Amino acid sequence: MPFTADGARPRLEVFVLPGIGEIRAGDDLAAIILAVAGPAASRLADGDILAVTSKIVSKAEGRQVAATDREQAITDETVRVVATRAHPGGVTRIVENRQGLVMAAAGVDASNVAEGTVLLLPADPDASARALCAALRAATGLELGVLITDTVGRPWRDGQTDIAIGAAGVAVLDDLRGTTDAHGRRLDVTVAAVADEIAGAADLIKGKTSGNPVAVIRGLGHLVAAVDAGDRGARRLLRDSANDMFRIGSAEAYAEGYAAGVAAAGGGASAVASASGATREPTTAEDAAELRERAPSTLPKGQDAVTRETPAGDLPGGARSAGANGPEVATHSGSASL
Amino acid sequence: MPFTADGARPRLEVFVLPGIGEIRAGDDLAAIILAVAGPAASRLADGDILAVTSKIVSKAEGRQVAATDREQAITDETVRVVATRAHPGGVTRIVENRQGLVMAAAGVDASNVAEGTVLLLPADPDASARALCAALRAATGLELGVLITDTVGRPWRDGQTDIAIGAAGVAVLDDLRGTTDAHGRRLDVTVAAVADEIAGAADLIKGKTSGNPVAVIRGLGHLVAAVDAGDRGARRLLRDSANDMFRIGSAEAYAEGYAAGVAAAGGGASAVASASGATREPTTAEDAAELRERAPSTLPKGQDAVTRETPAGDLPGGARSAGANGPEVATHSGSASL
Structure with missing residues (x-):
């Protein structure tokens, strides 16, 4: 639990860094962020976490590609089709993409990009976060954390939320298992996905069209300090599909x-x-x-019976290999129930 | 997009209200919150949103029930079984509960309660939020919002996040559809689930065992003002299962x-x-x-082939009726893709 400098009361602050303009391929994001942050000593502090919208990371990394056919771009980014649904404008595809994320349209973004192009997600968002975090730490001498965020829908609930697709210098899960409640009972299934909650908090003030792609979260220094022993990034948040009760529609x-x-x-x-x-x-x-x-007439109402599994091996390069999450994630998957 | 009083820069603050002790059936939550908040004029402000952990609302409402059999309590709260999975300690049931929420164990809580009892969720979390919000507004004269929060897991991603299961005086969705991006393209599928993002932000400082069940979120007054025209609560966030591509496992x-x-x-x-x-x-x-x-030998690896649909009509009273979300939610469900 975070405390303010006087130790009195947990407090969280989230503020944007205004003034970041249009980002182009090859731009030095760390330099741009530091320029708008002003003198680092006065505007950033030890333990601050920067939540950076994936869109500007993709643009800086030159992930904007010509696309006469957005559908083909989605297919190219897809490792596994999770579910599809037809609607008047076409077919929505929920897929697992090359980054291991389950999202609509594989995360291929056609908004806020030039006509005739689409924007792909960073190829390796954790690597992007590590590079940005290292540059910011080197320039400021501060212990900072970086999250790269994107917007996703979810089953069961309407509306979209921001999640962390890349992370460096921040613990993405806060494991409360093994601690006890006030009655001495073990809290056995509480592993808080703090990186996603931070991404959501940042989204509350960044907005979608505001031109504020970077927010600073202050007051969670314990999550920044917690990764000294090892930093496995936002990939830790990906549940292995073999362990997912909702792996396909x-x-x-x-x-x-x-x-x-x-x-x-x-x-x-x-x-x-x-x-x-x-x-x-x-x-x-x-x-x-x-x-x-x-399709069978007994198909549950309101659902489409259309899918295809695309084996990762069918895709050229970059497909996520089984077990990429490593044993630690498997442990979480196995024990943390919904 | 929120701005601070000087209009300069969006900023969000989240802080806890410490000093709320153990809550008992019949306690007046509004009075207790106001007592620890101190003089309202100095500690709370117009536009503040209070995120209140559902557990203390349930306790105040006397939802702690004797339970020699927690499994039976879960069955009693279940309207529809979504998915089940066996594990060494028993069977995890993901269900839609009487409140319309899809969650593990129907939201029946066995932690932080006295031995031999379990805690049910508030029977109508939106009604609980409305009552608390009205009492707080009446006592302070301030335009406040109230969210009632709970912790849930989710498909595809490890770890749990807090969501809003009840709301009053706060817009739970921020509908950005119809607005345009910087290139003039329509942002057609962006409806931010701001109430869930606020709940998550509050969780970041409330923690799970800290004895801080209430957090104040300051800086989102536009979401409090936005509900003057009508307040339909957190139920708006529930996707109708007939429209859900992941309605069962x-x-x-x-x-x-x-x-x-x-x-x-x-x-x-x-x-x-x-x-x-x-x-x-x-x-x-x-x-x-x-x-x-x-079960069929071709069953996808790692999954259990066990389920049962429990028609709402089989349950005594309180079952969620079809279409309870009203036409507005149906609109969101229909258009907002994952």
Whole structure:
């Protein structure tokens, strides 16, 4: 629990660093941030965490690419299709992308970029965070942390929140397991995803169109100090899909089960054809609608029965390998229930 | 975008109100909060939002119930089983509860309560928030907002975050659709779940065992002012399950599809029996393990094929009715992709 300098009362402050203009490929983000932060000693302090919108990191890293076909760009960034849904404007694809993140459109961003281009996420957001953090620490002599943030939707709840997709110098999880409550009972499933909560707090004042892509979070120095022993970045927050109870959409899993059930029962050729059609990926809204028509009539209401698994090995380079999270994340996955 | 009094720079402050002791059934939460807040004029201000941990609201409302069987308490609070998973200590149930929230164990809390009892969530967290907000506003004359918060896990990402399960006097969604980005393109799928981001920010300083169940968020007065025209509470954040691509777990949907596929293909009695067994709900870890053994061998690795849909009508009273979110939420569900 953080305390202010007088030790009296936990207090958190979040403020933006205004004045960061349009970022271009090759820009030195650390220098730009320090320029708008003013004299470091007066504006930044030990333990401060900088939450940086991924968009400006991508732009600085030249991740803006020509895209006559945004859909192809999404396909190229996809490691695994999680769920798809047709809507009047096309097909929304929820996928696991090369960074291991599950998000709509693989994180490919078509807003706030020049016409005819799209913006990809940083190739390795943790590496981007490490480089930025190291440069800021070297220039200021301060113990700073860096989070790279992006905006995502989530199951079950409407609206979007910001999460941390990259981290350096900040503990992303605050593990309270093993501590006891006021009655002496063990708190066995409390591992707070503090990096995501920090990203959300920063979003509250950064806004989306305000031109304030960097916020400073002050008052969580204990999370900055906590990573001295090792810094594994925001990748620690990724749950291994094999351990995820929601690794694919309900309709997609239903369609897979349906096909397997038909096969197991020795179904005829027509039944199998219907099931395999339902697992083909749609490329247009019309295609998706047609697949939906062919899907099992018992499909849960409001869901599309369309999916395709894209094995990581099918993709050229950069695909996330199984077990990339390492054993530590597996431990969290195994014990922390929803 | 919030600005400080001098209009210069968005800034957010979050601080706890220390000194709130153990809460008992019948306690007047508003009076207790005001007592520790000190003279309202000096400690609270127009536009402040109070994030109150649901646990103390439940305790004040007498939601602590005797429970020799925590599992039965969870069953009683469940409207719909979303997913289950067996682990060495038993079976984790992710369910939609009476409040419409999807969470583990229906939100039934066995920590920080007296032995032999469990704590249920407030029966109507929005109503609790409204009552508390009205009392605080009446006593202080200030335009305050109230969020009631709880801790939840989420698919795809490890760790837990705090969300808003009740709200009054605060806009829970900040709808940026229709606004344009710096290049004049429409931002068509950005609806920020600000109430959840505020809950997360508060959690960063409240901690879990610190005895600081109330935090004040200052600097988001625009969200407090925004609800003058109507206040529909945190229920607006609940996505209708019929519109949710992840309404049930992957393994559960697979098992449903498998059974339907077997039936459609005219499978024999043994195949159907296997499928129906896979959709029976387990009540013990051993039972779950047995069901897993009987489940289709092609089941995705690491998943349990066990679920049961509990129609709301099967439960005595209080079950969430379809369409309770009203048309406004349906609009959000329909347009806001993940």
